[in-house]
Amino acid sequence: MSISASEKPLSKVFTSDYRFAIPAFQRSYSWHNAQMKQLIEDVMDACAVHDGPYFLGSLILVHDEHGMHQVIDGQQRLVSLSIIFSVLLTLEDDPQLNASLAGLLTEAGDKLRGIETEPRLRLREQDEEFFREYVQHGDLEALFDLRDTDIATQAQRNIQVNTRCAYDILASMADDERRQFASYLVNDVMFVIVTTDDISGAYRIFDVMNMRGMPLTPSDVFKAKVVSGISSAARTVYARYWDDIMEPMGDENARIERFFADLDLIFTRTPICESLIVDFTDHVLDKYIRKGQCIEFIDDVLRPYAICDEILRRPGESLLPREVIDLLAGLADYPYDDWKPVALWSLVHTLNNLNDPDTVVFARSGRGGARVSLHDSDRLVQILTALDRVTGIDCLNGKSELDRRTRAATIVRDLNKGMPLQRIAGFSVSGDEQRLAMLHLRGELSIDAGMRRLLLIRANEQLAGERITRPRSLNAVPIIPERVSPGSQFASWPAGACDYWAQRIGNFVLTQKAPRYLDGVDDFDARRNLIVHNVSSQRFPLTRTLRDLETITPQFLQLRQKQIIDLIAQAWHIDYEDVIIAEQQAMVEARAVGADHRSKRTSKRVSVAEVVRAGLLKPGERFVWNRPRKHETWTITVAETGFLGEDGTEYATPTAAARAVGGASVSLNVWKRESDGRALSDIWKAYRAMM
Incomplete structure (x- = not known):
């Protein structure tokens, strides 16, 4: 068994020197947004200090007979870094930097030499196509448009969640700051790469490096x-x-x-x-x-x-x-x-x-x-x-x-x-910080489950006027189900309404019931009964309000949203009136100089109604999906709040429309505007850049 070890920056790791593959027997991608956020923040902090290289640990690889490097230890970091590269690529408008970032994700092909384009990293078979399509090909707009029902595995859900997390952090940075971060990431973040040609030897190395002995604290x-x-x-x-x-x-x-x-x-x-x-x-x-x-x-x-x-x-x-x-x-x-x-x-x-x-x-x-x-x-x-x-x-x-x-x-x-x-x-807390906090509360929340839980605890305790004892298991769960069947009460809501409320704080409620028990339950009565079933859940006044609620409407969620925001503003002494006045003044000033008043650029799902209001789409415009291999052509028409299929069915998202006509793995790129051939993903990206 031969073993080699070397220290290399990411610029030398994500190259043709290595063709990474995740063996089938490895666990799937399991990092959550907390780990992704920690990785980005650690690199940001190291970049700010810029006191030498930042070590990201070791990669343990087996170089097999096919020239692939099987990843024994390091999958989570390699996948997460690829996600970060893809986000940086999406946010970048410099052609040279774009080419450099794209090269970290895929090996460019050469037709003259018979070299095919291939990804730097191959995931397990069940997740490989998903990762290649949405992350390595940089189709983040399509990834953000996916709903939970469009995603087949937990690893794919983790990929979507962590891409959103990375996008929200990196999109908030100024262009120069983000480019400095990218440069430090590629040139100064280092791996120690341990390579062997024997898989059993690789596991012995992994065991020694990670499992043996009790290191000093x-x-x-x-x-x-x-x-x-x-x-x-x-x-x-x-x-x-x-x-x-x-x-x-x-x-x-x-x-x-x-x-x-x-x-x-x-x-x-x-x-x-x-x-x-x-x-x-x-x-x-x-x-x-x-x-x-x-x-x-x-x-x-x-x-x-x-x-x-x-x-x-x-x-x-x-x-x-x-x-x-x-x-x-x-x-x-x-x-x-x-x-x-x-x-x-x-x-x-x-x-x-x-x-x-x-x-x-x-x-x-x-x-x-x-x-x-x-x-x-x-x-x-x-x-x-x-x-x-x-x-x-x-x-x-x-x-x-x-x-x-x-x-x-x-x-x-x-x-x-x-x-x-x-x-x-x-x-x-400055006025700008208060204003930003209120913008987050009033919009789609790009936060983890722990923070949603915290916000609801604060609102409930503010309403109760005292601390409420937390049960051992306490979760923030959505009132609206992720999947809505035709017979559900939610199916009668206006197109796009469920999407609009999906990530807003008014849609969440505290319960002792674990989220998995609500999976697949799209009847409101059944969801309500599960949520309020435990007496411990009813300690929270905002949860108790659901107990006697016979029907639910978007108007109810609107009132609930305002109540929760008001309670949180009171708990944290945010001068709500001053924030609103400042926002109105900012809008007036923006109009005076001919600028738009825009919110923070985030990974939230883009709705058709938003793009129509921005003037990037017009009701009545047609988009076509040509499928020459199947001799099929499908057409959808832009409406005020969604897309109309050829049979008159309205779809809230372009992904939903594509799924309905048989797309197993679809991208927004499949829909091309009939008038100019522009891909829907480009229009979505243009809207997000306006945010």
């Missing part, structure tokens, strides 16, 4: 450094004490790393650690070690902050006042935890005697010491309330991890100075 490394600076007489005692302090974190390496990264932010005001071991040692530990204050670090830093970290993990079991517990439980609802450094600092500087081992912090601790007490509970409540507001608005606005942690660093800096809350810049 940051806590182990820091403990060795600190304890070595303590006198021999006390060294054993404090080594055991360190272990006792860190015991609640167990071997959760991610939690341990995050804890020390948060400590680094608190002590240095540096948002991101490039290398945790090196940075925390240089920035924090060395000062204590040089001064001979290793015991003080354990007593006055490690123990208080570790206890407060455990309070944040299980606030309901702490002996803190109910108002503080409720605020901490609310912060735990967020899909991101960049609020933790501020919460940790606030607890450590508010709770008394945390460095005393006998202080009782949790109700079931079994100790008999004095209960933990607070010396300024009012200020703590004010800090946590302000923290919830800025965290919510930042998450809703899709701020990057770097932005969120930069805000946390500035808040900790000003809190350390003892500044009044109203003067702390990190707690302020």
Whole structure:
């Protein structure tokens, strides 16, 4: 067995040197949008610092007898990177950059030399055509137009969701910023490529690199450094004490790393650690070690902050006042935890005697010491309330991890100075930030399920006037089913209405019922009964309103949407009236200079009605799909809100129209305008560029 290893940038990985293939026995593409977002944000942060290359781990490959490189480890990253390349290609209008990005996705053919065009990466058979058609050929408009019923596998759903995620992040960047990101991604993001010609050997390598042994955690490394600076007489005692302090974190390496990264932010005001071991040692530990204050670090830093970290993990079991517990439980609802450094600092500087081992912090601790007490509970409540507001608005606005942690660093800096809350810049939310948050709330939400759940929790608790205990399983599910049969109540809605509401917050409701139980249920009565079946679900007033609702209409969802938005605006103290006035003023100013007032460019599904209103389509225009191999020609006609088929059936989307006439795997490219031959996908892309 021969083995080779080399370090290469992506510009050398996605070339003819490698023809990647995912073996049939590998699992399917399983990354979700959280991993995609993390990948993009990590590269964005590294690009912003630009302090050398960014390593993306290893690829383990088997070079087979057909010249293919079978991917044993690295599928998720290779697919996700291909998605990012495709999004960058779609957003780019520079021909040279377009050619470079396209070359990362496919190997250009050469007819003279008999070389066929082929993709750089081949997925498993059941997903290969889908990935090639929509991602590697760059047909993102068709991908965004697909509904769940058009998608055959979970891997394909993940591809669509992650492409939307990547598009929404990258489309929000300025052209120069996005090109700088693309350049860094291609030239400075590196893989270590391990190649062998023996598949069993490849799995042994994978096993050794990923499964064997127990690598040291940051806590182990820091403990060795600190304890070595303590006198021999006390060294054993404090080594055991360190272990006792860190015991609640167990071997959760991610939690341990995050804890020390948060400590680094608190002590240095540096948002991101490039290398945790090196940075925390240089920035924090060395000062204590040089001064001979290793015991003080354990007593006055490690123990208080570790206890407060455990309070944040299980606030309901702490002996803190109910108002503080409720605020901490609310912060735990967020899909991101960049609020933790501020919460940790606030607890450590508010709770008394945390460095005393006998202080009782949790109700079931079994100790008999004095209960933990607070010396300024009012200020703590004010800090946590302000923290919830800025965290919510930042998450809703899709701020990057770097932005969120930069805000946390500035808040900790000003809190350390003892500044009044109203003067702390990190707690302020600009008018533009409030306006953007309201635009997101009122439009299609390109957010994950966790954030939808959070928004509904905040709205329900604002309506109830108190914190509501969350059941163990709590989900945000849509009222409108993804699939609507002809006999469903929803089938009588105007064309496009279901599409319009599909991703809006008014269409979602909290329930203890798992989403899978609603799959295939398109009768409103049956969906309602499943949603409100559990008593725990009925704790939430916005869920209870469905209990006695006999019929549902778009007008009901409109009223519900406004109610939820109003409640969230109240919870986060968003000056709704000022936002509306500012929007109206912006529209007036835009018209005065001859500009259109447009929303943020996103991956949301484009509706026919929107394109008609924009003047890119006109009712009565005809689009033709010629299928010469089948000797078929199909025609659809533009209506105000959809497409009319030859039999008069109205379709809300072009994909739906193509499916109806027998397209198993279709693209918007199949429909060509009769008058000029322009593909529908080009028209959709032109509209999205206007957003």
